[in-house]
Amino acid sequence: MGELIRIAGTADVKPGAGMVAEVNGKAIAVFNVDGAFYAIDNTCVHRGGPLGEGDVEGDVVSCPWHNWQFNVKTGSCLNNPSAKVTAYEVTVEGTDIKVKL
Template sequence: MGEFVRVAGSGDIKPGHGIVAEAQGKAIALFNVDGVFHAIDNTCIHRGGPLGEGDVEGEVVTCPWHGWQFNVTTGTCVNNPSGKVEVYQVKVDGSDVKVLL
């Protein structure tokens, strides 16, 4: 069974933005969508771009390398619905944002 690991502070990510966080050797893309935090694998399935550095519009992040888009709540690729990145369960504990790994 996994454990929740702190990846950021709740004030570290402004609404409508994302960051790249490192936890237990994994790169996690963490997003704030209207005050709700979501976490997906940071690596784009197209060419490995850093999703946490992409632009966020609503629930969709655009990979900064080649423009592939992913829903940050489901991990589903908008460009190729059969493609998906891993989604991590998130919880806020005080001012800590934690991800289940």
């Protein structure tokens, strides 16, 4: 059973964008898709690029290093269906974005 940990405020993640948060020594990418928040591992499985710094279009983020694409809701990789990053359960409490770790 995971613990809910605050990773950002809702105002910190602009609509259609992402950011990187450090939680317990782990880098997590947080995204705002039409007012809903999603969190996945920040590290691209291809070459380790920072997904939280990538361009977001709809619910897909493109890694800024080599353009591998991931669904921010599921962590699934569009370039390689057998690859994925961990997607975290997100809860919003007031203005706090929390993930279950």
